[in-house]
Amino acid sequence: xxxxxxxxxxxxxxxxxxxxxxxxxxxxxxxxxxxxxxxxxxxxxxxxxxxxxxxxxxxxxxxxxxxxxxxxxxxxxxxxxxxxxxxxxxxxxxxxxxxxxxxxxxxxxxxxxxxxxxxxxxxxxxxxxxxxxxxxxxxxxxxxxxxxxxxxxxxxxxxxxxxxx
Amino acid sequence: xxxxxxxxxxxxxxxxxxxxxxxxxxxxxxxxxxxxxxxxxxxxxxxxxxxxxxxxxxxxxxxxxxxxxxxxxxxxxxxxxxxxxxxxxxxxxxxxxxxxxxxxxxxxxxxxxxxx
Numbered sequence: 001x002x003x004x005x006x007x008x009x010x011x012x013x014x015x016x017x018x019x020x021x022x023x024x025x026x027x028x029x030x031x032x033x034x035x036x037x038x039x040x041x042x043x044x045x046x047x048x049x050x051x052x053x054x055x056x057x058x059x060x061x062x063x064x065x066x067x068x069x070x071x072x073x074x075x076x077x078x079x080x081x082x083x084x085x086x087x088x089x090x091x092x093x094x095x096x097x098x099x100x101x102x103x104x105x106x107x108x109x110x111x112x113x114x115x116x117x118x119x120x121x122x123x124x125x126x127x128x129x130x131x132x133x134x135x136x137x138x139x140x141x142x143x144x145x146x147x148x149x150x151x152x153x154x155x156x157x158x159x160x161x162x163x164x165x
Numbered sequence: 166x167x168x169x170x171x172x173x174x175x176x177x178x179x180x181x182x183x184x185x186x187x188x189x190x191x192x193x194x195x196x197x198x199x200x201x202x203x204x205x206x207x208x209x210x211x212x213x214x215x216x217x218x219x220x221x222x223x224x225x226x227x228x229x230x231x232x233x234x235x236x237x238x239x240x241x242x243x244x245x246x247x248x249x250x251x252x253x254x255x256x257x258x259x260x261x262x263x264x265x266x267x268x269x270x271x272x273x274x275x276x277x278x279x280x281x
Binding site for chain 1: 183186187189190193194195196198199201202203205206209210213232233235236239242245246247249250253254257263264266267268269270272273276277279280281
Protein backbone atom coordinates (compact mmCIF):
# COMPACT_ATOMS: atom_id res chain seq x y z
CA UNK A 1 0.00 0.00 0.00
CA UNK A 2 1.53 3.31 -1.04
CA UNK A 3 1.55 6.37 1.20
CA UNK A 4 -1.13 8.24 -0.78
CA UNK A 5 -3.61 5.40 -0.33
CA UNK A 6 -2.84 4.89 3.32
CA UNK A 7 -3.41 8.55 4.17
CA UNK A 8 -6.53 8.97 2.08
CA UNK A 9 -8.03 5.51 1.52
CA UNK A 10 -10.99 6.36 -0.65
CA UNK A 11 -11.83 9.64 -2.38
CA UNK A 12 -15.27 8.31 -3.34
CA UNK A 13 -16.20 7.41 0.24
CA UNK A 14 -14.87 10.80 1.31
CA UNK A 15 -17.22 12.62 -1.07
CA UNK A 16 -20.15 10.37 -0.19
CA UNK A 17 -19.77 10.79 3.58
CA UNK A 18 -19.28 14.54 3.19
CA UNK A 19 -22.53 14.94 1.24
CA UNK A 20 -24.50 12.58 3.50
CA UNK A 21 -23.29 14.37 6.67
CA UNK A 22 -24.19 17.80 5.29
CA UNK A 23 -27.61 16.59 4.15
CA UNK A 24 -28.30 14.90 7.49
CA UNK A 25 -27.38 17.91 9.60
CA UNK A 26 -28.81 20.33 7.00
CA UNK A 27 -26.40 23.06 8.05
CA UNK A 28 -23.77 24.93 6.05
CA UNK A 29 -21.96 26.69 8.87
CA UNK A 30 -18.15 26.68 8.80
CA UNK A 31 -17.94 24.58 11.96
CA UNK A 32 -20.23 21.94 10.56
CA UNK A 33 -18.37 21.80 7.22
CA UNK A 34 -15.10 21.38 9.09
CA UNK A 35 -16.60 18.55 11.15
CA UNK A 36 -17.91 16.97 7.93
CA UNK A 37 -14.43 17.03 6.37
CA UNK A 38 -12.84 15.51 9.47
CA UNK A 39 -15.46 12.72 9.70
CA UNK A 40 -15.40 12.03 5.96
CA UNK A 41 -11.64 11.64 6.11
CA UNK A 42 -11.50 9.66 9.35
CA UNK A 43 -14.30 7.09 8.84
CA UNK A 44 -12.97 5.59 5.55
CA UNK A 45 -9.56 5.53 7.21
CA UNK A 46 -10.97 3.41 10.06
CA UNK A 47 -12.97 1.01 7.89
CA UNK A 48 -10.29 0.54 5.23
CA UNK A 49 -8.70 -2.09 7.49
CA UNK A 50 -11.80 -4.29 7.47
CA UNK A 51 -12.39 -3.88 3.77
CA UNK A 52 -11.10 -6.99 2.07
CA UNK A 53 -12.45 -6.30 -1.39
CA UNK A 54 -10.34 -3.88 -3.39
CA UNK A 55 -12.68 -3.47 -6.37
CA UNK A 56 -12.83 0.13 -7.47
CA UNK A 57 -15.07 1.96 -9.90
CA UNK A 58 -12.94 2.42 -13.01
CA UNK A 59 -15.52 4.13 -15.20
CA UNK A 60 -17.67 6.62 -13.23
CA UNK A 61 -19.51 7.74 -16.41
CA UNK A 62 -20.75 4.22 -17.03
CA UNK A 63 -21.77 3.95 -13.38
CA UNK A 64 -24.02 7.02 -13.70
CA UNK A 65 -25.57 5.54 -16.83
CA UNK A 66 -26.08 2.24 -14.98
CA UNK A 67 -28.01 4.00 -12.19
CA UNK A 68 -30.20 5.77 -14.78
CA UNK A 69 -30.99 2.47 -16.55
CA UNK A 70 -31.74 0.92 -13.16
CA UNK A 71 -34.15 3.71 -12.16
CA UNK A 72 -35.96 3.40 -15.48
CA UNK A 73 -36.21 -0.39 -15.09
CA UNK A 74 -37.53 -0.05 -11.53
CA UNK A 75 -40.35 2.20 -12.73
CA UNK A 76 -41.27 0.01 -15.72
CA UNK A 77 -41.16 -3.29 -13.86
CA UNK A 78 -43.06 -1.83 -10.89
CA UNK A 79 -45.97 -1.30 -13.23
CA UNK A 80 -45.56 -4.82 -14.64
CA UNK A 81 -45.55 -6.36 -11.14
CA UNK A 82 -48.56 -4.26 -10.07
CA UNK A 83 -50.47 -5.67 -13.05
CA UNK A 84 -49.38 -9.22 -12.23
CA UNK A 85 -50.59 -8.80 -8.65
CA UNK A 86 -53.98 -7.56 -9.79
CA UNK A 87 -54.30 -10.29 -12.45
CA UNK A 88 -54.88 -13.96 -11.80
CA UNK A 89 -52.19 -15.60 -9.67
CA UNK A 90 -52.69 -18.89 -11.51
CA UNK A 91 -51.41 -17.40 -14.73
CA UNK A 92 -48.06 -16.60 -13.09
CA UNK A 93 -45.23 -19.06 -13.46
CA UNK A 94 -42.89 -18.49 -10.49
CA UNK A 95 -39.48 -20.08 -10.57
CA UNK A 96 -35.96 -20.36 -9.21
CA UNK A 97 -33.39 -19.60 -11.85
CA UNK A 98 -29.67 -20.10 -11.87
CA UNK A 99 -27.59 -17.30 -13.35
CA UNK A 100 -24.01 -18.26 -14.23
CA UNK A 101 -21.71 -15.42 -13.14
CA UNK A 102 -18.87 -13.87 -15.09
CA UNK A 103 -18.10 -11.53 -12.20
CA UNK A 104 -15.75 -12.84 -9.53
CA UNK A 105 -15.16 -10.05 -7.00
CA UNK A 106 -17.47 -9.80 -3.96
CA UNK A 107 -18.42 -6.13 -4.43
CA UNK A 108 -19.62 -6.36 -8.07
CA UNK A 109 -21.54 -9.56 -7.23
CA UNK A 110 -23.19 -7.81 -4.28
CA UNK A 111 -24.16 -4.92 -6.54
CA UNK A 112 -25.56 -7.31 -9.15
CA UNK A 113 -27.55 -9.20 -6.50
CA UNK A 114 -28.90 -5.93 -5.07
CA UNK A 115 -29.83 -4.71 -8.55
CA UNK A 116 -31.74 -7.93 -9.18
CA UNK A 117 -33.56 -7.57 -5.86
CA UNK A 118 -34.37 -3.90 -6.50
CA UNK A 119 -35.93 -4.48 -9.89
CA UNK A 120 -39.41 -5.81 -9.24
CA UNK A 121 -40.23 -9.40 -10.07
CA UNK A 122 -36.88 -10.88 -9.09
CA UNK A 123 -35.15 -11.48 -5.72
CA UNK A 124 -31.62 -12.78 -5.25
CA UNK A 125 -31.85 -15.75 -2.92
CA UNK A 126 -28.45 -17.32 -2.67
CA UNK A 127 -25.01 -17.28 -4.24
CA UNK A 128 -23.03 -20.48 -4.69
CA UNK A 129 -20.00 -20.99 -2.44
CA UNK A 130 -17.58 -20.80 -5.35
CA UNK A 131 -19.25 -17.61 -6.67
CA UNK A 132 -19.98 -19.35 -9.95
CA UNK A 133 -23.68 -18.63 -9.97
CA UNK A 134 -26.45 -16.63 -8.42
CA UNK A 135 -29.83 -18.14 -7.55
CA UNK A 136 -32.78 -15.88 -8.14
CA UNK A 137 -36.48 -16.28 -7.45
CA UNK A 138 -38.69 -14.69 -10.09
CA UNK A 139 -42.39 -13.97 -9.83
CA UNK A 140 -43.14 -14.79 -13.43
CA UNK A 141 -40.81 -16.70 -15.77
CA UNK A 142 -42.37 -17.30 -19.17
CA UNK A 143 -38.93 -17.93 -20.69
CA UNK A 144 -36.04 -18.90 -18.41
CA UNK A 145 -33.26 -18.45 -20.98
CA UNK A 146 -34.54 -15.02 -22.01
CA UNK A 147 -34.58 -13.78 -18.40
CA UNK A 148 -31.04 -15.02 -17.79
CA UNK A 149 -29.84 -13.40 -21.01
CA UNK A 150 -31.56 -10.14 -20.11
CA UNK A 151 -30.00 -9.95 -16.64
CA UNK A 152 -26.57 -10.81 -18.01
CA UNK A 153 -26.62 -8.26 -20.82
CA UNK A 154 -28.47 -5.47 -19.04
CA UNK A 155 -26.82 -5.56 -15.62
CA UNK A 156 -23.85 -7.86 -15.48
CA UNK A 157 -22.06 -6.67 -18.63
CA UNK A 158 -22.15 -2.96 -17.60
CA UNK A 159 -20.99 -3.87 -14.06
CA UNK A 160 -18.09 -5.75 -15.56
CA UNK A 161 -17.10 -2.67 -17.55
CA UNK A 162 -17.56 -0.31 -14.59
CA UNK A 163 -15.23 -2.33 -12.37
CA UNK A 164 -12.96 -3.31 -15.23
CA UNK A 165 -12.84 -6.97 -14.27
CA UNK B 166 -54.90 25.30 -6.74
CA UNK B 167 -51.47 25.97 -8.20
CA UNK B 168 -49.18 23.66 -10.16
CA UNK B 169 -47.09 22.65 -7.11
CA UNK B 170 -50.13 21.57 -5.16
CA UNK B 171 -51.50 19.68 -8.12
CA UNK B 172 -48.18 17.88 -8.67
CA UNK B 173 -48.00 17.02 -4.95
CA UNK B 174 -51.48 15.53 -5.06
CA UNK B 175 -50.77 13.54 -8.23
CA UNK B 176 -47.56 12.03 -6.82
CA UNK B 177 -49.23 11.23 -3.48
CA UNK B 178 -52.03 9.45 -5.32
CA UNK B 179 -49.63 7.44 -7.51
CA UNK B 180 -47.63 6.52 -4.40
CA UNK B 181 -50.73 5.53 -2.48
CA UNK B 182 -52.02 3.33 -5.29
CA UNK B 183 -48.73 1.44 -5.63
CA UNK B 184 -48.40 0.91 -1.88
CA UNK B 185 -51.98 -0.34 -1.76
CA UNK B 186 -51.32 -2.78 -4.62
CA UNK B 187 -48.16 -3.94 -2.82
CA UNK B 188 -50.10 -4.65 0.38
CA UNK B 189 -52.87 -6.34 -1.58
CA UNK B 190 -50.28 -8.60 -3.25
CA UNK B 191 -48.96 -9.62 0.17
CA UNK B 192 -52.47 -10.75 1.04
CA UNK B 193 -53.31 -12.38 -2.29
CA UNK B 194 -50.28 -14.22 -3.70
CA UNK B 195 -50.08 -17.96 -2.96
CA UNK B 196 -46.61 -18.72 -1.51
CA UNK B 197 -43.98 -16.99 0.60
CA UNK B 198 -41.51 -16.32 -2.21
CA UNK B 199 -44.16 -14.79 -4.45
CA UNK B 200 -45.53 -12.73 -1.57
CA UNK B 201 -42.08 -11.33 -0.94
CA UNK B 202 -42.17 -9.64 -4.35
CA UNK B 203 -45.28 -7.60 -3.63
CA UNK B 204 -44.35 -5.45 -0.62
CA UNK B 205 -40.62 -5.15 -1.36
CA UNK B 206 -41.16 -4.20 -4.96
CA UNK B 207 -44.44 -2.59 -5.82
CA UNK B 208 -43.61 -0.30 -2.93
CA UNK B 209 -40.25 1.02 -4.23
CA UNK B 210 -42.14 3.13 -6.76
CA UNK B 211 -44.83 3.90 -4.16
CA UNK B 212 -42.35 5.27 -1.63
CA UNK B 213 -40.44 6.99 -4.46
CA UNK B 214 -43.56 8.87 -5.55
CA UNK B 215 -44.35 9.95 -2.00
CA UNK B 216 -40.79 11.25 -1.59
CA UNK B 217 -41.10 13.20 -4.86
CA UNK B 218 -44.36 14.67 -3.54
CA UNK B 219 -42.55 15.63 -0.33
CA UNK B 220 -39.71 17.30 -2.28
CA UNK B 221 -42.19 19.33 -4.35
CA UNK B 222 -44.33 20.30 -1.35
CA UNK B 223 -41.49 21.49 0.89
CA UNK B 224 -39.54 23.14 -1.93
CA UNK B 225 -42.50 25.32 -2.87
CA UNK B 226 -43.35 26.15 0.73
CA UNK B 227 -40.73 28.87 0.69
CA UNK B 228 -38.00 27.39 2.88
CA UNK B 229 -35.72 26.70 -0.09
CA UNK B 230 -35.04 23.49 -1.94
CA UNK B 231 -35.72 20.36 0.10
CA UNK B 232 -33.24 17.60 -0.68
CA UNK B 233 -33.28 15.51 2.49
CA UNK B 234 -35.61 13.13 0.68
CA UNK B 235 -32.71 12.00 -1.51
CA UNK B 236 -31.08 10.62 1.62
CA UNK B 237 -34.22 8.65 2.49
CA UNK B 238 -34.23 7.30 -1.07
CA UNK B 239 -30.57 6.36 -0.79
CA UNK B 240 -31.12 4.51 2.51
CA UNK B 241 -34.18 2.68 1.16
CA UNK B 242 -32.27 1.61 -1.93
CA UNK B 243 -29.43 0.35 0.25
CA UNK B 244 -31.57 -1.56 2.74
CA UNK B 245 -34.51 -2.86 0.67
CA UNK B 246 -32.56 -5.41 -1.41
CA UNK B 247 -30.73 -6.70 1.68
CA UNK B 248 -34.02 -7.23 3.53
CA UNK B 249 -35.53 -9.05 0.54
CA UNK B 250 -32.41 -11.17 0.17
CA UNK B 251 -32.27 -12.14 3.86
CA UNK B 252 -36.00 -12.96 3.95
CA UNK B 253 -35.85 -15.22 0.90
CA UNK B 254 -32.66 -16.84 2.10
CA UNK B 255 -34.16 -17.50 5.53
CA UNK B 256 -37.31 -18.95 3.93
CA UNK B 257 -35.18 -21.25 1.79
CA UNK B 258 -33.21 -22.56 4.74
CA UNK B 259 -36.20 -23.15 7.05
CA UNK B 260 -37.64 -25.14 4.12
CA UNK B 261 -40.59 -22.95 3.39
CA UNK B 262 -42.17 -24.77 0.44
CA UNK B 263 -42.84 -22.83 -2.76
CA UNK B 264 -45.93 -23.42 -4.91
CA UNK B 265 -45.81 -26.88 -6.51
CA UNK B 266 -45.59 -25.65 -10.09
CA UNK B 267 -42.54 -23.43 -9.38
CA UNK B 268 -39.90 -23.74 -12.06
CA UNK B 269 -36.75 -25.69 -11.01
CA UNK B 270 -38.33 -26.77 -7.72
CA UNK B 271 -36.15 -29.88 -7.92
CA UNK B 272 -33.03 -27.74 -7.60
CA UNK B 273 -33.96 -26.39 -4.16
CA UNK B 274 -31.67 -28.78 -2.27
CA UNK B 275 -28.79 -27.76 -4.50
CA UNK B 276 -29.49 -24.07 -3.88
CA UNK B 277 -29.64 -24.69 -0.11
CA UNK B 278 -26.24 -26.32 -0.27
CA UNK B 279 -24.96 -23.42 -2.37
CA UNK B 280 -23.57 -25.70 -5.05
CA UNK B 281 -23.03 -24.28 -8.50
